[in-house]
Amino acid sequence: MKSHKILQAPVPMRWVGPLKITGQTLNESISVPLATYETPLWHSVGRGARVSVLTEGINTSVIDERMTRSILLEADDAMAAHQAVTSIKLRQAELDAVVAQSSRFARLIDMHSQIVGNLLYLRLEFTTGDASGHNMVTNAADRLIPWILQQYPNLRYSSISANYCTDKKASAVNGILGRGKYVVSEIVIPRSLCERRLKTTPEKVVDLNIKKNLIGTMIAGGLRSANAHFANMLLGFYLATGQDAANIIEGSQGMVHAELRGEDLYFSCTLPNLIVGSVGNGKGIDFVEENLRLLGCREEREPGANARRLAAICAATVLCGELSLLAAQTNPGELMEAHLKLERS
Template sequence: MSSLPRIPRDRSDDYSEGAVAARQQLVREHTGSALEHVASYSLDPGTLPGNIENFLGVAQVPIGLAGPLLVDGEHARGEFYVPLATTEGTLVASYSRGMKLCAAAGGIRTTVVDDRMQRAPVFLFPSAREARDFGRWLTEHHDDVAAAAEATTRSGRLLDIQQFSAARMIYTRFNFATGDAAGQNMTGKATFAACAWIKQNYPGELNFYLEGQFATDKKSSMVNMLHTRGKRVVAEVTLPAALVEEQMHVSTDKLFRARLVGNLGGFMAGVNNNGLHSANGITALFIATGQDVANVAESSAAYGFSELLPNGDYYAAITLPSLIVATYGGGTGLATQRECLEVLGCYGTGGVLKLAEIIAATVLAGELSLGSAVVAEEWVQAHDDLGRNRP
């Protein structure tokens, strides 16, 4: 039995001024914390149901402005100021430096290659033969399964169902288009309805778990990097050799050599990402724009590619194969998060692919900036000047 009192709750309105004040007073009495800043906020607690329980206050994360970022995308076109929420010194400055370099080279070209979110139920059978037969039945009844799933959502659409057999089980990936929402909850509800229809209509014996851990939600995995979870986005740029020398104080051949050495080091370490710090920019943008920050575990997975061109120019690209973002629903409509999305021109319906392209371009700019700083031996000095080891 706990020696501490229960956290106060108001069943009629747990986001009321009184309910919030009661929790704040509880913390003050039992921890000694004054909550001077946590309890100060401008948002309306009445907007928070569905986003948080036992609301107490806010955690204020500084937001810096990087840019301008010049993007030549199919959805994001033009220049953008990019809000980055972080407590890591040098981060905003480094991303701005990379953005300046890429803008001088004509901007970053971005392409959304794929878009899908999944839930991955597993079906269990008495033997492998029954599992095989079910797989054939499932393929034949795809339209009926899709109808059952899509009856639960206005914007979700079942694209396909992948099948992977093992022992007497069929692991599946129900792949959905989810519009401007990230779609994890949407796909869960839709897939559960589909599985219920399957259970009711399949002529044989089966059992299922709604999630067989094959969607690897909030965990990076090779299956998502190969088959896409969320948005699959490519950002690429070609940098003139003279421009790199002028702005980054390093030659393109040295930059390329460092990439080769780093690729081997990453391979030896067993990383799922041969880039440098994609999680930095993605996390900062996720916090600023109200994304589910835990999705950084998947979203920061990246394929980096560089090429030293015959004339000495430098081609660089980053592929984000499992970028999970939204411009509608979740935390995107909260006060400060909505404002940051509006800064990018991405809030609401029709903005999600634009946001995905901006994030990919931001990541590429950050990769180029940090990579150049390491090779030019400016990395440590930058942290000394701007970072957390200042007095």
């Protein structure tokens, strides 16, 4: 079969901002690249960004980080599976030694298990330095499986990936246990700024978040998700920074919380499954490398620091777009008018 030349599919990209971001990973104003066919997104994120620089900024907190791979093993019965996994969890030092053979950066930090009949689902959780870690954790799991089977001959191999990870699928487990970076972005917007720049009031934003994002998602059967369009900002940011775009599936399972703070608006976006990396697969392309450099994610820092910075910037970008869209939707006709004006021009 004839091999085909690797081509590139160009996607329009634009730098938006600056956004004013604060928190433990960065404290500065920075513009962000967004690659998207939905060009009104640039203007929407830009509006949120303009609001951020007129406030104390978007505070970002990286709460947790881990990448997961679940493996599937079989035993003769449930009790044999239970006894094996109970023993495995007590052998952390030996497991660490096996993982260390697979990577300089992978560290096994936790594991969770489920037993279904005679099937043993083992969810392995790692830190992976500056990489998002898909291949790193799979390689570590590939080293761990032969060791486990040697130590526990009553177990048998079934699969290197058991869907208990969960990779690129909507699930409850990722939100509960975490996959990728768990990041929260928050902003407090004075009432006058809300009225002047967002053309709405704090009360209207809080009310719409409850009725649309919370109740609307609930009646739709949404799964651990309460947001208007996290996926839009995530995809634009992922394509511009060399991420695995399919991870927006679990990445967009996030929540908006808004409330009144006196006369002002408190607005936050929580992303428990934000999967980003500053090194690894998808990087090395000229425009990606340049974008990561301009974002300050190519600096000499301790392992993992560049990826945490990238995650914080991404979460702040999501907040800008989410805030702008919700504000627009409090006003009849504003959303469609903006799309018609921007897309048809």
